Amino acid sequence: MPKTFTQIPLTRPATPLLDMLTSPAELRRLPATRLEQVVDELREYLLYAVGQCGGHFGAGLGVVELTVALHYLYNTPDDRLVWDVGHQCYPHKILTGRREGITSIRQQDGLSGFPKRSESEYDTFGVGHSSTSISAALGMALGAEMAGSDRRAVAIIGDGAMTAGQAFEAMSHAAHTRSNLLVILNDNNMSISHNVGGLSNYFARIWASKSYIALREGGKKVLSTMPAAWDFIRRTEESMKNMVSPDMLFEAIGFNYIGPIDGHNVDELVRTLGNMRALEGPQLLHVYTTKGKGFAPAEADPVGYHAINKIEPKPKVQVAVPSQPKKPKYQDIFGQWLCDMAEQDKRLVGITPAMCEGSGMVEFSQRFPDRFHDVAICEQHAVTLAGGLACENQKPVVAIYSTFLQRGYDQLIHDVALQDLDVTFGLDRAGLVGEDGATHGGVFDLAYLRTVPNMIIAAPSDENECRQLLYSAYQHEGPAAVRYPRGTGPGVAIEKAMEALPIGQARTLRDGQQVAILAFGALTPAAQEAGKALNATVLDMRWVKPLDRDAILQAVASHTLLVTVEDHQRMGGAGSAVNELLHEEGLLVDVLNLALPDHFIHHGKRDVLLAEAGLDAQGIEAQIRTRLSEQQRLREAR
Ligand SMILES: Cc1ncc(C[n+]2csc(CCOP(=O)(O)OP(=O)(O)O)c2C)c(N)n1
Ligand SMILES: CC(=O)[C@@H](O)[C@H](O)COP(=O)(O)O
Ligand SMILES: [Mg+2]
Numbered sequence: 001m002p003k004t005f006t007q008i009p010l011t012r013p014a015t016p017l018l019d020m021l022t023s024p025a026e027l028r029r030l031p032a033t034r035l036e037q038v039v040d041e042l043r044e045y046l047l048y049a050v051g052q053c054g055g056h057f058g059a060g061l062g063v064v065e066l067t068v069a070l071h072y073l074y075n076t077p078d079d080r081l082v083w084d085v086g087h088q089c090y091p092h093k094i095l096t097g098r099r100e101g102i103t104s105i106r107q108q109d110g111l112s113g114f115p116k117r118s119e120s121e122y123d124t125f126g127v128g129h130s131s132t133s134i135s136a137a138l139g140m141a142l143g144a145e146m147a148g149s150d151r152r153a154v155a156i157i158g159d160g161a162m163t164a165g166q167a168f169e170a171m172s173h174a175a176h177t178r179s180n181l182l183v184i185l186n187d188n189n190m191s192i193s194h195n196v197g198g199l200s201n202y203f204a205r206i207w208a209s210k211s212y213i214a215l216r217e218g219g220k221k222v223l224s225t226m227p228a229a230w231d232f233i234r235r236t237e238e239s240m241k242n243m244v245s246p247d248m249l250f251e252a253i254g255f256n257y258i259g260p261i262d263g264h265n266v267d268e269l270v271r272t273l274g275n276m277r278a279l280e281g282p283q284l285l286h287v288y289t290t291k292g293k294g295f296a297p298a299e300a301d302p303v304g305y306h307a308i309n310k311i312e313p314k315p316k317v318q319v320a321v322p323s324q325p326k327k328p329k330y331q332d333i334f335g336q337w338l339c340d341m342a343e344q345d346k347r348l349v350g351i352t353p354a355m356c357e358g359s360g361m362v363e364f365s366q367r368f369p370d371r372f373h374d375v376a377i378c379e380q381h382a383v384t385l386a387g388g389l390a391c392e393n394q395k396p397v398v399a400i401y402s403t404f405l406q407r408g409y410d411q412l413i414h415d416v417a418l419q420d421l422d423v424t425f426g427l428d429r430a431g432l433v434g435e436d437g438a439t440h441g442g443v444f445d446l447a448y449l450r451t452v453p454n455m456i457i458a459a460p461s462d463e464n465e466c467r468q469l470l471y472s473a474y475q476h477e478g479p480a481a482v483r484y485p486r487g488t489g490p491g492v493a494i495e496k497a498m499e500a501l502p503i504g505q506a507r508t509l510r511d512g513q514q515v516a517i518l519a520f521g522a523l524t525p526a527a528q529e530a531g532k533a534l535n536a537t538v539l540d541m542r543w544v545k546p547l548d549r550d551a552i553l554q555a556v557a558s559h560t561l562l563v564t565v566e567d568h569q570r571m572g573g574a575g576s577a578v579n580e581l582l583h584e585e586g587l588l589v590d591v592l593n594l595a596l597p598d599h600f601i602h603h604g605k606r607d608v609l610l611a612e613a614g615l616d617a618q619g620i621e622a623q624i625r626t627r628l629s630e631q632q633r634l635r636e637a638r
């Protein structure tokens with residue numbers, strides 16, 4: 001039985017056996033009887049490490065035994081372990097030479113919170129978005145076959161990630177190729193929220209079928225003592241399964257299904273995986289685990305412990321600090337607006353692809369359960385579902401992270417925009433997201449949205465504008481997106497009343513001379529600060545599409561330098577839209593586009609990363625001053 005902890009250790013626990021294991025090869029030299037100790041030490045060290053730096057928590061705790069068993073039985077890194085989503089990879093990182101570095105996880109220049117090929121040869125596939133592991137592992141299995149290698153490929157996928165279509169696309173193909181691929185379904189009955197849908201109910205039924213399990217276990221205990229009897233076990237399991245569940249989904253697809261087994265029994269995992277290693281063709285092992293296993297508060301509240309913040313040690317002397325009113329996050333502004341809007345309009349339907357908490361929809365889901373749809377990790381379905389609802393004169397609002405809407409791009413074009421359907425997108429986590437890094441950066445949405453006919457796109461500069469622009473986008477009868485960042489804004493007062501702001505109309509924040517700064521979205525306060533220092537004109541553009549043409553032309557007429565500011569890739573973003581407009585108008589004006597450069601920006605604190613990209617107030621001011629000096633030099637040279 002694994003140990004259960006009730007507190008996160010704040011000092012490094014003693015882990016004598018773990019300390020000796022600097023690579024999986026050393027783990028493999030241990031007798032199997034020592035693995036339970038490895039499991040306990042690894043779990044305690046993991047608790048300590050995440051407490052030191054914050055990060056994904058429950059998922060890693062749930063796969064400690066599985067991680068140990070896999071590295072024990074498979075010849076990693078030659079055999080390929082592919083983790084799905086990758087938020088459960090911390091124990092894997094600890095066992096694969098990154099034990100000390102793990103306390104730097106998700107911090108700038110520290111380890112990534114996800115498997116990353118450039119970080120370690122044990123990280124076989126870069127990940128962060130879900131449901132890619134089976135496709136990638138199948139590719140590796142096929143690649144090994146082509147190279148005449150007998151290396152194995154294993155995909156470890158959660159029950160949440162398994163709800164996405166891509167997982168089934170890959171399984172269907174694997175069944176066709178008959179490759180030697182092992183898929184481990186790590187079923188903890190949880191996504192970030194409680195897992196939902198028919199598939200999740202199906203998994204729960206399998207697990208709950210106690211009689212089946214008892215029957216199966218009874219049979220296996222006897223038979224597994226005889227290695228040669230493995231074939232017989234399989235045949236026996238086959239008939240037992242048929243007695244209970246004649247329509248085994250995975251068997252029907254073409255996988256050999258084994259399980260469910262207890263994912264916290266390291267001996268059982270080693271025994272079963274050891275037997276399965278030799279099997280040919282696509283295999284699926286169904287493992288049942290508990291999210292947050294071994295840490296009692298996380299087991300009791302797996303949603304709350306999906307990820308945690310760094311644990312700050314209590315100061316020895318408590319100084320009374322007057323409490324500041326807490327600023328709402330943008331996700332909360334969205335959630336409050338959604339509830340208020342739903343009260344006014346019975347046709348409003350809220351949709352989330354498995355991000356209810358992160359998207360600020362908990363209150364909405366409780367107050368309007370009939371109009372709330374968590375569709376599981378199915379972004380494509382979320383978008384087309386909204387299209388269908390709009391056809392029936394309902395008013396769907398899709399709350400979706402910018403990075404995850406990338407998954408639903410064809411649906412956005414083909415199923416929504418092309419038919420000019422009335423769908424509102426609450427596009428959360430737009431811009432750099434910080435600690436999750438490049439996999440989650442919401443830095444492409446303007447480029448991929450503004451090229452789509454019929455779309456309108458708003459970029460609020462503060463919390464109140466976010467509420468008002470959500471209202472405006474919702475009133476618009478056609479596809480509309482409002483993009484807002486992760487975390488909090490400047491902290492302006494939020495008006496309860498909702499007012500539709502004119503579409504495509506900017507507002508002037510300050511009048512100045514020589515320089516006009518066109519600010520798009522969350523960086524507007526920084527642009528405003530820079531504008532003040534430079535005595536520049538500053539416009540809060542509010543809309544990326546349509547642009548406020550008149551305001552831009554007026555700015556061109558009365559300034560010598562136009563500056564665009566946005567937290568998005570420079571290429572294809574709001575600045576590009578302004579450049580295109582000026583080109584169409586045949587206007588020659590000096591334009592400075594301040595935005596993110598053409599490379600991926602990895603993990604770190606959002607503020608620091610923005611400053612490094614020259615997108616804080618000082619950076620904006622400095623770049624403008626440099627350009628003004630260049631202008632001056634050119635004038636003097638003429
Ligand atoms: C395409 C995509 N959509 C949403 C997410 C956000 N997300 C990260 S983990 C997760 C839940 C995954 O559940 P599961 O695979 O069962 O893993 P568990 O956390 O239960 O271990 C979700 C929805 C994501 N990473 N990728
Ligand atoms: C792994 C994953 O995709 C999510 O857990 C993500 O890290 C959540 O991000 P937020 O913390 O911004 O909600
Ligand atoms: Mg799960």
